[in-house]
Amino acid sequence: MSRATYPLKLPHSVKKAAQRLAKEDGVSLNQWIAAAVAEKIGVVETAAAFFQKRAGNAKGDGLMKFLRNAPDTPPEPEDRIS
Numbered sequence: 001m002s003r004a005t006y007p008l009k010l011p012h013s014v015k016k017a018a019q020r021l022a023k024e025d026g027v028s029l030n031q032w033i034a035a036a037v038a039e040k041i042g043v044v045e046t047a048a049a050f051f052q053k054r055a056g057n058a059k060g061d062g063l064m065k066f067l068r069n070a071p072d073t074p075p076e077p078e079d080r081i082s
């Protein structure tokens with residue numbers, strides 16, 4: 001496995017929390033951060049694949065047709081932007 005270095009600047013509170021969690025897991029801070037980044041990559045890529053599959057070959061035309069048929073009513077009070 002090739003490795004690359006990257007100078008990482010974290011807020012002090014985030015670094016402290018990461019150090020604490022790494023210690024609890026019995027790994028170095030570097031290992032813990034690398035695992036956290038890998039986990040986040042997996043989550044993002046899995047979500048992207050899910051939505052791509054869900055969308056299939058859908059295009060924006062279908063959405064616009066749906067929106068044209070939506071009733072022209074004002075939003076509920078709790079849905080209004082202040």
